[in-house]
Amino acid sequence: MTLKINYTLDREDYKKAGTELITKRYIFLITYFSLVSVIVSYTFVYKDFNWSEFLFISAIFFFFALIVISIIPDLIKHSKIKKLIDSQPDLLGEKSLEIKPDGIEFNNFYNNVVKVYEWHTIKKTYITKNYSFITLKNRTSFIIKNEDLKESDFIKELKSKIKTSF
Numbered sequence: 001m002t003l004k005i006n007y008t009l010d011r012e013d014y015k016k017a018g019t020e021l022i023t024k025r026y027i028f029l030i031t032y033f034s035l036v037s038v039i040v041s042y043t044f045v046y047k048d049f050n051w052s053e054f055l056f057i058s059a060i061f062f063f064f065a066l067i068v069i070s071i072i073p074d075l076i077k078h079s080k081i082k083k084l085i086d087s088q089p090d091l092l093g094e095k096s097l098e099i100k101p102d103g104i105e106f107n108n109f110y111n112n113v114v115k116v117y118e119w120h121t122i123k124k125t126y127i128t129k130n131y132s133f134i135t136l137k138n139r140t141s142f143i144i145k146n147e148d149l150k151e152s153d154f155i156k157e158l159k160s161k162i163k164t165s166f
């Protein structure tokens with residue numbers, strides 16, 4: 001069975017998709033770093049417990065981890081994506097993805113580029129409020145508006161193909 005979707009992306013879609021992805025990521029990271037910072041700070045004060053020292057170390061570790069591990073890399077990534085979109089207008093416009101027996105076929109109507117990505121190259125799929133993401137192992141992602149997927153079981157079918165290919 002082949003399943004095909006056509007979709008269109010513009011600059012605003014890239015901005016919104018990035019914002020939704022970062023929001024989803026930061027909810028997880030804040031929870032994770034909060035827990036880790038409490039555990040790490042407790043190891044420093046457990047012999048002679050002091051609340052103010054414990055909270056201070058927790059806060060320092062939390063903000064350091066959040067800034068160095070998350071915020072700075074995300075700002076760099078956002079800047080690179082913005083430059084990439086400005087330098088390559090073919091990233092915008094109408095495209096299609098089709099599920100084929102050997103992988104997914106990508107078609108960019110702007111410059112008639114057709115690429116087939118085999119199943120083993122697909123890393124994961126995830127969904128935010130307005131966008132779905134298909135991430136490949138080479139750090140490439142396809143962004144699809146969920147409204148373009150309403151009439152289709154594309155992501156569901158894609159996930160089942162990924163599971164059965166391994």
